[in-house]
Amino acid sequence: MNPNEIRDEESAIDTPLNLREVGRLRVLQALFDTDSTSRSELVQITGLSRATVSSLVADLLAADLAEESEPDGQTRPTGRPAQSLTLRAPAAYAIGADIGHQHVRVALCDLNGAPIWNDAVVTDVDRAPGETLDLTADLIQRALRERNIDQERVLGLGVDIAAPVRVPSGVLEAHGIMPGWVGVQPGAELQRRTGLPTQLANDANAGALAERRYGAGRNVEDMIYIRLSAGIGAGIISGGQPLHGSGGLAGEIGHIRSAPDGRVCRCGNRGCLETVASPVAIARLLENSWGYPVAVSDLLPLIKAGDRGAVHALQDAAEEIGRVLANLVTMLNPELIVVGGDLARAGERLIEPITRAIRRYALAPAAEAVQITSGQLGDHAEVLGAAGMVLADAPRLLTAALAR
Numbered sequence: 001m002n003p004n005e006i007r008d009e010e011s012a013i014d015t016p017l018n019l020r021e022v023g024r025l026r027v028l029q030a031l032f033d034t035d036s037t038s039r040s041e042l043v044q045i046t047g048l049s050r051a052t053v054s055s056l057v058a059d060l061l062a063a064d065l066a067e068e069s070e071p072d073g074q075t076r077p078t079g080r081p082a083q084s085l086t087l088r089a090p091a092a093y094a095i096g097a098d099i100g101h102q103h104v105r106v107a108l109c110d111l112n113g114a115p116i117w118n119d120a121v122v123t124d125v126d127r128a129p130g131e132t133l134d135l136t137a138d139l140i141q142r143a144l145r146e147r148n149i150d151q152e153r154v155l156g157l158g159v160d161i162a163a164p165v166r167v168p169s170g171v172l173e174a175h176g177i178m179p180g181w182v183g184v185q186p187g188a189e190l191q192r193r194t195g196l197p198t199q200l201a202n203d204a205n206a207g208a209l210a211e212r213r214y215g216a217g218r219n220v221e222d223m224i225y226i227r228l229s230a231g232i233g234a235g236i237i238s239g240g241q242p243l244h245g246s247g248g249l250a251g252e253i254g255h256i257r258s259a260p261d262g263r264v265c266r267c268g269n270r271g272c273l274e275t276v277a278s279p280v281a282i283a284r285l286l287e288n289s290w291g292y293p294v295a296v297s298d299l300l301p302l303i304k305a306g307d308r309g310a311v312h313a314l315q316d317a318a319e320e321i322g323r324v325l326a327n328l329v330t331m332l333n334p335e336l337i338v339v340g341g342d343l344a345r346a347g348e349r350l351i352e353p354i355t356r357a358i359r360r361y362a363l364a365p366a367a368e369a370v371q372i373t374s375g376q377l378g379d380h381a382e383v384l385g386a387a388g389m390v391l392a393d394a395p396r397l398l399t400a401a402l403a404r
């Protein structure tokens, strides 16, 4: 039997409950995947009969989950104008929390993923897991209070963190990366503190999800999101699905060997890409050359001001990143590479050397097939992706909620 065709009943009353839920899930998924759609389109997309779609839509309208908009002027063959159906954005919410090395950001998002509350606090995350988790829970409570939203209407909490996350245990690989967090399970800890069902991901994976759903990678099935922040990480989407690997460690591009005689990396290996091309490495290079302290936050202003030393250091780092990305392009044949993180705002000065190195070192047809661009979501990508993890599951969660 074609899995897209489920047995369909003309009468909702005769439809067995579980089959009705399958139908409801399909309708919700179709509404979630499209900005707006008509009943006729829902019939086509779901493979359900018109009567079943009508009955399921009536349920969603009655539950205030969907809304039918005013006729848009188009007329159907019957002469009646087609109404378009959309999910009602404020019907339910998801919360994202982005835990970086030195900040916590929380966003409360509606069903469309639009943040209706978004704030960040600078804090020394790496050495203070307990305080950071308390602070995150406080920010979440503040968001709900200030927007007057009952926690019952929140589908869940998505958390992303600046360390590799083991799948499915949710244990961090924090050694050398977030020193105080070894053995901490942030997902379980935040679930306990907030009472919300919680999912955990690596920050670059969350960024990839967000840029694909809301940013530069819309409708792209094969892409790499590379995040240039304190470290360098990548989130890979292959065939429309995030690539996690067997234990969740796929995409740790910052630890690909780049300079065999280079520095020892915080991971314990030598000459990793991070040691030569991360914003921290660029700042360290300038500091050693100039003889006075240079912070990562100084880099962008120096580059924007056209400081020759800073621009050259950035371009050399970008070329090295491009060389490593060239290997990924040859291996994965992506359609798009999205560059995010602190340095993404350096624009063409960053993108051009990366692109040049990829064109030079990747297999020619794969190099020609890939576009390289800056992210569109800036430093909000990760938090929106964290909430997006929950929202990706929204059709199933809402189906389950309606069945109760």
Ligand SMILES: [Zn+2]
Residues within 6 Å of the ligand: 254, 255, 256, 265, 266, 267, 268, 269, 272, 274
């Ligand atoms: Zn390393």
